[in-house]
Amino acid sequence: MNAFRPPSPSLRFIPVWRRNFLVWRKLAIPSVLGNLADPMIYMLGLGYGLGALLPEVGGVSYLAFLAAGTVCFSTMNAATFEALYSAFSRMQVQKTWEAILNAPVALDDLVLAELVWAASKASLSGAAILAVVAALGLVSSPLALWALPVVFLAGLAFAALGLIVTALAPSYDFFMYYFTLIVTPMTLISGVFFPVEQLPAAFQALSSLLPLSHAVKLARPLLLGEAPPAAALHIAVLAGYAVTAFWLALGLARRRLLK
Amino acid sequence: MDTLNVNGLAKSYGSTAVLQGLTFELRPGECYGLLGPNGAGKTTTLRCALGLTAPDAGTIRLAGLPVPERAREARSRVGIVPQMDNLDPDFTAAENLLVYGRYFGLPDRAVHERIPRLLEFAGLGGRAEAKINTLSGGMKRRLTLARALVNDPDILFLDEPTTGLDPQARHLIWERLKQLLAQGKTVLLTTHFMDEAERLCHRLAIMDRGRFIAEGSPREVIAAHIEPEVVEVYGEPGGAPAGPPQGGAAKDMEQAQPANEQHPLPRERGRGDGSLMSAADWAREEAAQFATRVEVTGETAFCYLTESAPLLRHLAGRQGLRYLHRPANLEDVFLKLTGRDLRD
Numbered sequence: 370m371n372a373f374r375p376p377s378p379s380l381r382f383i384p385v386w387r388r389n390f391l392v393w394r395k396l397a398i399p400s401v402l403g404n405l406a407d408p409m410i411y412m413l414g415l416g417y418g419l420g421a422l423l424p425e426v427g428g429v430s431y432l433a434f435l436a437a438g439t440v441c442f443s444t445m446n447a448a449t450f451e452a453l454y455s456a457f458s459r460m461q462v463q464k465t466w467e468a469i470l471n472a473p474v475a476l477d478d479l480v481l482a483e484l485v486w487a488a489s490k491a492s493l494s495g496a497a498i499l500a501v502v503a504a505l506g507l508v509s510s511p512l513a514l515w516a517l518p519v520v521f522l523a524g525l526a527f528a529a530l531g532l533i534v535t536a537l538a539p540s541y542d543f544f545m546y547y548f549t550l551i552v553t554p555m556t557l558i559s560g561v562f563f564p565v566e567q568l569p570a571a572f573q574a575l576s577s578l579l580p581l582s583h584a585v586k587l588a589r590p591l592l593l594g595e596a597p598p599a600a601a602l603h604i605a606v607l608a609g610y611a612v613t614a615f616w617l618a619l620g621l622a623r624r625r626l627l628k
Numbered sequence: 629m630d631t632l633n634v635n636g637l638a639k640s641y642g643s644t645a646v647l648q649g650l651t652f653e654l655r656p657g658e659c660y661g662l663l664g665p666n667g668a669g670k671t672t673t674l675r676c677a678l679g680l681t682a683p684d685a686g687t688i689r690l691a692g693l694p695v696p697e698r699a700r701e702a703r704s705r706v707g708i709v710p711q712m713d714n715l716d717p718d719f720t721a722a723e724n725l726l727v728y729g730r731y732f733g734l735p736d737r738a739v740h741e742r743i744p745r746l747l748e749f750a751g752l753g754g755r756a757e758a759k760i761n762t763l764s765g766g767m768k769r770r771l772t773l774a775r776a777l778v779n780d781p782d783i784l785f786l787d788e789p790t791t792g793l794d795p796q797a798r799h800l801i802w803e804r805l806k807q808l809l810a811q812g813k814t815v816l817l818t819t820h821f822m823d824e825a826e827r828l829c830h831r832l833a834i835m836d837r838g839r840f841i842a843e844g845s846p847r848e849v850i851a852a853h854i855e856p857e858v859v860e861v862y863g864e865p866g867g868a869p870a871g872p873p874q875g876g877a878a879k880d881m882e883q884a885q886p887a888n889e890q891h892p893l894p895r896e897r898g899r900g901d902g903s904l905m906s907a908a909d910w911a912r913e914e915a916a917q918f919a920t921r922v923e924v925t926g927e928t929a930f931c932y933l934t935e936s937a938p939l940l941r942h943l944a945g946r947q948g949l950r951y952l953h954r955p956a957n958l959e960d961v962f963l964k965l966t967g968r969d970l971r972d
Contacts, residue, residue, distance in 0.1 A: 384730035464714035472731035473704040
């Protein structure tokens with residue numbers, strides 16, 4: 370059978386999602402604090418430190434500019450870490466996937482569960498940052514709540530990309546390539562820390578292809594109380610990444626595990 | 629009741645044919661054993677039967693459903709004890725059962741009801757809240773067995789269920805399997821412990837290189853493939869070039885040692901010319917007249933025969949050689965059919 374045939378998941382992905390949720394619940398407080406502390410330190414450090422040197426960025430204070438970038442950046446990180454390290458542990462090290470596949474759960478259900486779970490966890494992380502950002506008075510209107518579905522959608526896209534890497538990874542060391550070659554450069558050219566317009570034209574073009582810059586283009590106006598321009602395009606790109614990468618990740622996982 | 633029917637199952641990886649046309653079926657309520665050296669294709673057979681690997685040829689029906697097409701459904705009637713424990717290390721014993729039950733679509737209420745009975749069955753009563761890493765190897769195996777029963781399956785697949793366990797833990801697992809068989813469950817067991825297979829299996833197949841090379845009840849297989857009696861002949865420690873015979877047989881051997889050979893070494897004579905004779909030399913020169921078949925491995929000669937009295941009389945008069953006389957068992961058949969070479 371062709372490993373890259375279309376995914377055909379069922380609702381059996383839900384008990385697998387609940388399994389991951391139950392594990393997370395046991396470690397929820399350190400997990401949330403860990404996901405929160407790092408990006409907040411970056412945001413406040415850069416926002417106040419660097420922000421003091423800058424009159425304004427993109428028409429607002431640097432800290433307010435950075436808020437949306439931080440929400441998206443930490444969503445990406447949370448989804449990526451879950452889809453790489455945690456999913457790999459369950460697949461390869463703990464053999465949790467093997468146990469689940471012996472039950473009436475198909476690999477399609479399992480990979481979908483990992484996808485939705487990583488996006489859920491990323492959303493928690495994104496929502497926590499959003500709450501802190503709001504508490505700091507950096508959010509202008511209830512429109513900012515729309516950032517939550519954006520965060521979930523971005524979480525799906527980054528989790529799906531991460532699952533591709535996991536399905537290919539021989540060991541944990543492999544993930545360093547993904548971070549060094551993809552995640553870090555993407556972060557720097559997607560408008561997280563500074564406007565994309567600062568970049569040379571070639572990088573701007575490249576940036577417009579990357580999922581993180583589409584997430585930022587949705588989240589930043591929402592946090593500043595505006596409707597994002599060309600929202601449909603950005604949503605479609607993120608959804609496209611999520612669906613295509615999930616399909617590919619599932620195909621690679623089938624090839625790896627169902628041989 | 630529908631169990632497992634496999635017909636003409638074949639599977640290759642690249643140019644290596646792992647399964648070469650297996651046909652077998654499980655009778656309801658029986659324990660069927662798949663025996664074979666490492667790499668014989670046992671685990672691949674199980675994976676195909678569960679729909680986790682698509683075969684290149686052949687048909688499989690599990691619980692009456694075609695596999696792999698409807699494997700997801702079929703697996704809901706099956707319980708599986710995998711070769712390696714894969715319990716969830718983040719959960720307690722009870723949570724492991726609860727979460728696993730959810731994969732079968734069972735409501736939490738139904739699983740909560742079953743948990744105390746399952747833990748009791750596994751000899752883990754009172755351990756519901758125990759963390760997995762606090763359990764011994766035997767306890768983990770039993771919890772894995774309990775987990776395989778969470779959906780009250782009709783069919784159980786056990787892939788080397790007692791590998792790595794101490795004798796107490798093995799016996800407890802065997803006892804539980806017998807109870808499950810008595811309840812009418814059908815069991816497919818892979819193992820390379822021949823005593824385990826002889827003890828538990830109603831029928832079994834010996835596999836090698838993806839083929840069945842013998843099938844039947846343990847007694848039938850022994851009767852069909854090997855002489856009924858075995859005499860193992862060893863050189864006396866110190867008398868044979870390779871030193872003492874190795875392994876667990878040494879203890880049995882001492883019991884079998886004839887009274888006239890219990891003297892310490894200095895009094896030994898060996899051959900008339902004064903030199904000691906190794907078991908290998910003896911086998912080469914003299915064994916053929918007594919045994920139907922002789923196999924020599926290291927310093928042990930295995931003599932397979934139908935009538936043992938002449939050989940035993942001969943050995944009783946020999947110094948420098950010790951022996952163990954026993955009925956042929958499944959392990960003899962296994963070694964005869966699959967050879968004595970290591971399979972790594």
